[in-house]
Amino acid sequence: LNDTMRPIVLMLRFCFLFLLLLESSYLKLRNLNFLLNHNYNKRINDIRECKEAAVSHAGSMHRERRKFLRSALKELATVLSDQPGLLGPKALFVFMALSFARDEIIWLLRHADNMPKKSADDFIDKHIAELIFYMEELRAHVRKYGPVMQRYYVQYLSGFDAVVLNELVQNLSVCPEDESIIMSSFVNTMTSLSVKQVEDGEVFDFRGMRLDWFRLQAYTSVSKASLSLADHRELGKMMNTIIFHTKMVDSLVEMLVETSDLSIFCFYSRAFEKMFQQCLELPSQSRYSIAFPLLCTHFMSCTHELCPEERHHIGDRSLSLCNMFLDEMAKQARNLITDICTEQCTLSDQLLPKHCAKTISQAVNKKSKKQTGKKGEPEREKPGVESMRKNRLVVTNLDKLHTALSELCFSINYVPNMVVWEHTFTPREYLTSHLEIRFTKSIVGMTMYNQATQEIAKPSELLTSVRAYMTVLQSIENYVQIDITRVFNNVLLQQTQHLDSHGEPTITSLYTNWYLETLLRQVSNGHIAYFPAMKAFVNLPTENELTFNAEEYSDISEMRSLSELLGPYGMKFLSESLMWHISSQVAELKKLVVENVDVLTQMRTSFDKPDQMAALFKRLSSVDSVLKRMTIIGVILSFRSLAQEALRDVLSYHIPFLVSSIEDFKDHIPRETDMKVAMNVYELSSAAGLPCEIDPALVVALSSQKSENISPEEEYKIACLLMVFVAVSLPTLASNVMSQYSPAIEGHCNNIHCLAKAINQIAAALFTIHKGSIEDRLKEFLALASSSLLKIGQETDKTTTRNRESVYLLLDMIVQESPFLTMDLLESCFPYVLLRNAYHAVYKQSVTSSA
Numbered sequence: 001l002n003d004t005m006r007p008i009v010l011m012l013r014f015c016f017l018f019l020l021l022l023e024s025s026y027l028k029l030r031n032l033n034f035l036l037n038h039n040y041n042k043r044i045n046d047i048r049e050c051k052e053a054a055v056s057h058a059g060s061m062h063r064e065r066r067k068f069l070r071s072a073l074k075e076l077a078t079v080l081s082d083q084p085g086l087l088g089p090k091a092l093f094v095f096m097a098l099s100f101a102r103d104e105i106i107w108l109l110r111h112a113d114n115m116p117k118k119s120a121d122d123f124i125d126k127h128i129a130e131l132i133f134y135m136e137e138l139r140a141h142v143r144k145y146g147p148v149m150q151r152y153y154v155q156y157l158s159g160f161d162a163v164v165l166n167e168l169v170q171n172l173s174v175c176p177e178d179e180s181i182i183m184s185s186f187v188n189t190m191t192s193l194s195v196k197q198v199e200d201g202e203v204f205d206f207r208g209m210r211l212d213w214f215r216l217q218a219y220t221s222v223s224k225a226s227l228s229l230a231d232h233r234e235l236g237k238m239m240n241t242i243i244f245h246t247k248m249v250d251s252l253v254e255m256l257v258e259t260s261d262l263s264i265f266c267f268y269s270r271a272f273e274k275m276f277q278q279c280l281e282l283p284s285q286s287r288y289s290i291a292f293p294l295l296c297t298h299f300m301s302c303t304h305e306l307c308p309e310e311r312h313h314i315g316d317r318s319l320s321l322c323n324m325f326l327d328e329m330a331k332q333a334r335n336l337i338t339d340i341c342t343e344q345c346t347l348s349d350q351l352l353p354k355h356c357a358k359t360i361s362q363a364v365n366k367k368s369k370k371q372t373g374k375k376g377e378p379e380r381e382k383p384g385v386e387s388m389r390k391n392r393l394v395v396t397n398l399d400k401l402h403t404a405l406s407e408l409c410f411s412i413n414y415v416p417n418m419v420v421w422e423h424t425f426t427p428r429e430y431l432t433s434h435l436e437i438r439f440t441k442s443i444v445g446m447t448m449y450n451q452a453t454q455e456i457a458k459p460s461e462l463l464t465s466v467r468a469y470m471t472v473l474q475s476i477e478n479y480v481q482i483d484i485t486r487v488f489n490n491v492l493l494q495q496t497q498h499l500d501s502h503g504e505p506t507i508t509s510l511y512t513n514w515y516l517e518t519l520l521r522q523v524s525n526g527h528i529a530y531f532p533a534m535k536a537f538v539n540l541p542t543e544n545e546l547t548f549n550a551e552e553y554s555d556i557s558e559m560r561s562l563s564e565l566l567g568p569y570g571m572k573f574l575s576e577s578l579m580w581h582i583s584s585q586v587a588e589l590k591k592l593v594v595e596n597v598d599v600l601t602q603m604r605t606s607f608d609k610p611d612q613m614a615a616l617f618k619r620l621s622s623v624d625s626v627l628k629r630m631t632i633i634g635v636i637l638s639f640r641s642l643a644q645e646a647l648r649d650v651l652s653y654h655i656p657f658l659v660s661s662i663e664d665f666k667d668h669i670p671r672e673t674d675m676k677v678a679m680n681v682y683e684l685s686s687a688a689g690l691p692c693e694i695d696p697a698l699v700v701a702l703s704s705q706k707s708e709n710i711s712p713e714e715e716y717k718i719a720c721l722l723m724v725f726v727a728v729s730l731p732t733l734a735s736n737v738m739s740q741y742s743p744a745i746e747g748h749c750n751n752i753h754c755l756a757k758a759i760n761q762i763a764a765a766l767f768t769i770h771k772g773s774i775e776d777r778l779k780e781f782l783a784l785a786s787s788s789l790l791k792i793g794q795e796t797d798k799t800t801t802r803n804r805e806s807v808y809l810l811l812d813m814i815v816q817e818s819p820f821l822t823m824d825l826l827e828s829c830f831p832y833v834l835l836r837n838a839y840h841a842v843y844k845q846s847v848t849s850s851a
Contacts (some may be wrong), residue, residue, distance in 0.1 A: 011768025035495045059115070059122030066104050073097055073134035077141065084145040091248055094138055096261035101135050101298070103825060108831065109268050132295065135289035140255055141347060146252050153248040155816040161242045162190035170236050176226050182216045185209075186242070186599060204245035213239055251725035262295055276325055280332055284402040288416070289329055290411040290427065296322035296420050317423040321418045329412055330750055331429035334438050336405040341442065343398050348468035350383040350727055352461060409479035435482075438582035439491045440500060443468060443596045449510045453517045458552055459561035466565065484606065495781045508570040511562060512577050515639070519550060520581075523635050523751065526738075530754060531745040537639070540749060559646035568687055571647045572697075575686075578636050579701035583773050585629045586762065587705055592622045593721045597834045600721040603728055604780075607787045613728070614791070621730045627752075630762075634754025637761050641691070646688030662688045675768065675808040694774075705743060712770065719766040726759060727784035731792045734807045741806035741842040757815035764820070775820045782821060785811060786829035793834070805838035 022025040053294075067257055076097055080087055087094065109123060115123035126582045144148070169175065169183045189209055197204070216239075220229035229236055234308045247255055265272045276292045279285045298316035300311075359382070387395065417426045446465045457465075473484050494500040498509050519537065520529045528537050528550045536555040539546055551560065563571055593600065597617045650661045683696040710718075735738045738750035747753035763781065767774045789808060795801050812835050815821045826832075 055116050057099045059111075059119045059598050062104060062107055062126070063122045065100075066108070066125060066128070067105060068099050069097070070127065070131050070134065073138065075133065077134050077137040080138070080141050084141065084148055087141060087149050088156075091149060091153075091372055092244075094142065095259045095787050097136055098138060098256070099705045101131055102260050102262060104263055105131065105262060108577065109264065109271060112271055124278075124524045126282050127285060128275055129285050129288040129291050135260055135262075136291050136294045137258055142252060142256060147198055149252065150204070150249050150697045151195055153245045154193045154195060154198055154434050156274060157190040157242065157245050157249070158193040161238070161245060162187050165238055166188070166233075167240065170240060172227065172232070172235075174218075174226055179216060179219055179227050180352055182212050182219075185212065186239075189556065190242070196628050204250035206250050209246060213243055225347055257301050261298055261301050263298040263300075265295055266299040268301060269321065273324075276328070280328065283400075283407055285409040286332070286404065287410045289325070289408070291808055293322045293325045293329075293420075293427070294415070295416060296325070297418060300421055303801075317418050319423055322425055324428050326425060326430045326479065329408065329427065329436045332610045333405065333408045333412060333431055334434040336408065337435065337472065337476065338438055338442070340398065340401050341469045344403070344468045344472050345446075345465045347383065347386070348464050348768060349461070351670070352464060355795055361435065362760060382848070384815065398614070406479050409476070412482040430478060431480065432487060435476075435484075436487050436490055439469070439473070439487060440494065440502075440504075442492070443495060443507060444510070447507055449514065453547065455547065456514045456516065456518075459558050459565060460510070462507070463561040463564055476533060492567070493569075496567045496573075498573055508566050508573055511566065512574050515553075515574070516577060516581065518548075518634060519553060520639060522546060522550070524632050526750065529745070529747070529749050529751055530635060531747060532638075532753065533744065533746040535642060535645075540747075554642065556642070556646060556649075559642050560650055562691075563643070563647040563650040568647065568651070568689075571643055571689070572687060574643060575640055575697050576701070578640050581704060582636055582698065583701040585633050586702060588838050589626060589629055589722055589725075590705075590718050590748040592780065593718050593725055595622065596620050597718075598727065599723060600724050600728075604721065604724045605786070607784045609788075610791055612613070614814065617728060620725075620728070623732055626725055627729050627733065627755075630755055630758050631751050633762065634756070634758030635751050637757045638754050641757070644686070644689045644691065646689070648826070651688055659688055659690075663690060663762040666690055667690070675771075679768075694764045695766050696759055698761055699768055702765050702770050716770040718771075719770055720777060720780075721758070722766070723763060724784055726755075727781045728788050730755075730785050730810060731788050733810075734792055739803040739806050740845070741803075743811055744844050750806075752810065754814055755810060756817040759814055760818045760820075776819050778818060781813070782811070782826065782829050784828075785814075790830065808834055808838040811835070 048449075076094065080090075106127065108123065108128065145466050167347065168186045169187065175183075185715075186209060211467045217229060219225060220227050251486070272295075276289065279289045279292070284697075296318040299314050302314065303590045317660055365570075386398075410776075412431055415427065417424050420427075441468060443462075446462055446469075447456060448455065450456070470488065476482065477484050497506060500506050517666050519528065523530070523537060527540055527544070527546055529540050530536075531538050533673070534551070534555070537550040539550050566574065596619075598615050603613060603616045606616065650660070662685055666681055669681055679694070679696055679699065682692040682694055685692050686696050709720070733752055735751075736750060739748055739752055741748055741753075757779065759779070763778055764774050767777050789811065792801055792804055792807075811826060811830055815823060815826045824833075
């Protein structure tokens, strides 16, 4: 063949061979198919029957097996926790139990998605968490008492295994040199072991010994070996036992992974989460819910060095699942605690004084109802009835909640922390965080503030609810080791600020807004009056009745409750808000003074000229506005004095020694002390609720009003003329019907008695700011006011002098309120006989009107 034909012939030969191969393969396949059909068709029915039997019985069989393993592992874990020394001799049983339980869990996990409909219940195990929990408990025992097991097996290897192996080697009839060297090294290695190595923390490594055993098996298992291992079964058994004992010394962690690794859950996250939810839904199983976060520590066992790209994915999965499980457990515990708190708040509410009125009325009318023979209302159950039980089997809702909480808290408190992929998780911190958030929301929610209707809970009722809530939270320390005091400090201190750490309004801001925008606004509208005798604000009878009773929010008990809730920081914020309103009123007053500056300047020097004063007074504008704004200032200051007094009472109860020290410090300030130093002392005293001659909060609020366009001399002049304006405007109050003084309330229904506090406090603050003499300016005010009031004594118009005596009493109130004025100074300006007659007249008028 030439070169051209040779490739063609080779190709034809190749095709021919290929066809022969196809033909032979076809014949073989036909023969195989014939054999299969002929030999195995008879077994199809048998296989189908076996499959149906397995499907129908496997679920129940594995269910009962898991049930047995739960009880067996529980008993084993209980025994080992009481006697950890048994871990040495019973190590094989521990690892057998772990492997059996692992196999059952993996079987259930793999078959849960494809379960038969007829026996679906056998594939849903709501108690799987208990089995996993006891597995984790056994693993924890092995890790914790690893040195105990090492001591036992080191002594076993050196004291028994080495002796027995040496005897077996000596009794061998034939032993080649290589095998003899290996077995001698076994004996020498085990003989050299001692307990001191364990006590010194020496790291053992028997991998070389195990490799030598593999090498020895290879040597003695070939067909022409002079020493056949098959002929010496006792030697093989002994060496396998020794290898197991060495693993108990240096490979405990690897043994745990080999027998109880459940990292397969990483790839069955949906089933994993479903099992967890079933565990939480069953109260008796919630105590084992910690097993699921603990399983996340297994996930890194399924990573391999040859697949590094999977490591981060699996690590993130383990972190996210562990975080989710712990968060859900904390949420469940938080919800249970919230339900318990709600029950306790309801019980505490039954003890409030408002509920005793009905009981008292029933007791008073009980006798009369019996005499008349009429069937009265059913008697109301008294608080505490829920605690009286005739049968121990009766379980209330509160009992169920406490039981469920104790079970779940056992799980949260089971481990202090766990490490997952180099991240440390602390289950208790999850609960603490959720309690802080829920406590914050609950406190704000219990205020029941409604901005549309301006309704809010009374401070005393809120305080009762908060105390009941805190009592329940304190009892949580009996279930789980958390620092509940830290929760109280974090939450309650935030509630003393305007906003909490999340930027949400607090009870301080809610109550401050309510008292300013609702209570005090109704006072300025004439619907509420301040009664000094009762030290409270009281509703006045008007056409439009208010939706709340002011006395129930402003009496001394309510203000003390408010001080307990808000604390010194919250009360300081309340005071600053009040002072901001006062500063806005003072700013408007200054504008009115500027409008009348010329007239007031003349009146300031003409107070001893009645005719000229009368003519100048007619030229004044906005007289009523000045008095109204000063009255509003007085009302705000009166409310603040109530708040400060309540704060002082609360602090005197909690920190009496510190408050007494502050009082001594304030009372012994020398007169010659620098004003800056004195103001620092006053600020300290005011923070403790003590009254001060000069209000530091008011000074700070009015200091911010300084204008750059006006010189300090002009500001001082405006402050002086403001006092003049108020002094010459007092006689106009006599024409007001509401200006009548009431001895029962020790004040006036239109709140003009609050002018005494406003005049003194405003004068002290303004002239402290402008570095003027407070006493001189108040003396000047007293002279102008007394001359103006004496003038109305000569008026003949009954309308103008309708409540002249009631207005006269303002001078006495101003002097009694002022630390800078004396009665001697008042008598030099205003005859005391007029005050005496005025008191007599108003008391006589009040008796007449009441009769």
